[in-house]
Amino acid sequence: MNRLPTPIFILLGLALGAGLGLAVGWVFWPTEFTDANPAVLDDGYRRDYVQLIADSYALDSNLAAAQQRIGDLGEDGPQYVLAVLIDMILRQEDETAIRRLARLANDIGQYTPAMAPYLAAPEAAP
Amino acid sequence: MTPPPRRPRRPLPFWRRLSATGWLLLSLVIGLGGGLYYAWVVDPVVFTDASPARFSDRYREEYIILVSQSYAVNQNWPLAEQRLAALEDPNIAETVNNLLETAVRQQRPAPLLEQLAIVARQLGAQGQAIALFAPTLPATTVQPTPTPAIVTTPTNTPPPAATATNTAVPTLTPTATTPATATPQPNYRLTEQTRLCGDDEAISRIEVVVLDAFLNDSPGIEVEVTWQNGRDRFFTGFKPENGRGYADFEMSPDVSYTVRLPDGSPEVSGLRIDECANGLSGGWRLTFQNLREGSPTPPEEDE
Structure with a gap:
């Protein structure tokens, strides 16, 4: 076995x-993937996250916090909000x-323009 | 003639000593290391369809807060439960409770604490923070504010026939009530009502402690005590040795008192000097907590 292999x-x-x-x-x-952020969520969860942000904003009207949370959705966060809407x-x-x-x-x-009717005050029930 | 001395034989380099199988194993190990390095470091698996269960701690907390706020808006508990289940946390009640306690320590806004406490309570968690921010006080503890606006119309009951006995007393029959109006939410809630009993001295006072939303003493809060044909008003903080949110009032025997905070609190009535288990007279201690963010502005000095 003196020869080179x-x-x-x-x-091989x-x-x-x-x-x-x-x-x-x-x-x-x-690799264990545990430190996820909202940007890598499955689309169903990501849509739900958008709704959570909207609910939170309806509660506290904290626009800065809402914008930061939308930013967590990724660079396309604002456009994604509109797409979900x-x-x-x-x-x-x-x-x-x-x-x-x-x-x-x-x-x-x-x-x-599609969202215009939803920005107006809801009509009072008869 | 002596033979020349034998020169020591130089050892063969390792690659000449390796067999073909050895080379195969060595290159296998090198290849395995390279492959793992590439797969774990250079180009690891990228998850794009993650669930909230994969969130980092920061986003887990953010998610729980968002769910609690959403629940406060839509009151849809099955939906909130479903969302929390996405975290795949077997101890979710404890997690929410821990988050609540952390938020209390960080002095986060009172509405947020309340929303988290409600969700933690809904999940079955128990703790001091939940008891403070989402209490389920027994209904008998707090006396409802009397509503004297009920209009009663006396209607005379016709006297019975001559054979009837003399029971023809007009009876008052409430026939009309004012339409229900929304009761304004109190600014304070009663978190504690306990008897005051001394070991070797009689106590005849009502102690009032007022705390803000973060359980700090609230000085300068007006307290009103009323009794039959009498009323007194005073402020917390004038006995700082007992705490900046402390105030007290001396009761007279056989008089029933009612305590409330004019800024908006439940009325606590039926307070009187009662006998303690040791036979001595005892008083009462009431603790109110502000439900709103921050502390109300203390009254002016000259008031």
Whole structure:
């Protein structure tokens, strides 16, 4: 065994080792992901987070806090708020929730004509 | 002729001593290390469809606060429960309670404390902070404010026939009441009402302690004591040795007193000198807490 091993063995070992390492690192034992923020939420949870921000804003009218929370949604946070609002309007979801979200969207500078009816004061019940 | 001395044989370099299998294993280990480094450091798995269960501590707290505020707005408890369940926290009640206690220490706004306390209580948590900010006081503790606005219309009951006995006393039948009006929310709540009993001395006073939303003593708060044909008003803080939110009032025997804070509190009535278990006279101690953020402005000195 005094001869040098053939490069084939080295390449084979490297390839097998790298493949095994990637399988372990990506599939079997990936990095623990615990420090998430609202920006990486699943879309369903992210929409709900937007509604939570709108509810909170309806309660305390703290625009600075609401803007910071929208910023936590990612760079597209304000546009995402508007997208959620339009989606809720098109789906004819709960009007009270739409009104809260419309007020939030309007106050952060996002506007679409579709939300105009929800910015007006609700009509009194007969 | 002597043979030349044998030169010591130089050891072979390690790569000449490794077998093919050794090279295979060595390169396998190197490849494994490289692969793990790439997978964990250079290009780790990026989660984009996370749930709130993956939130960092900061965002978990933020999420719980948002849920409690949302619940305060829409009063939809199943929805709030569903949202909190997304945190996948088996001890969510304790978590919310801990967050509440942290918020109390940080002197966060009173409405926020109240919202968190309500959610913690709904989850079944118990604690001093919950008792203070979301109490479920027994209804008998606080006497409702009398509403003298009820209008009664006397209607004479027709006298009975001649055979009837002399019971034809007109009876008052309340027939009309004023429409219900919204009762304004009090600024203070009664958090404690306890008997005052001394070990070897009789006590005949009412002690009043007023706290702000953060449980600090509140000086300069007006207290009103009324009794039949009498009334007295005084302020907390004039006996600082007993605390800046303290005030007291000496009762007379056989007189029933009612205490309230004119800034808005429940009335506590039926306070009188009563006998304690040791046979000595005893008084009362009442503790009020401000429900609103901050402390009311103390009255002017010359008032």
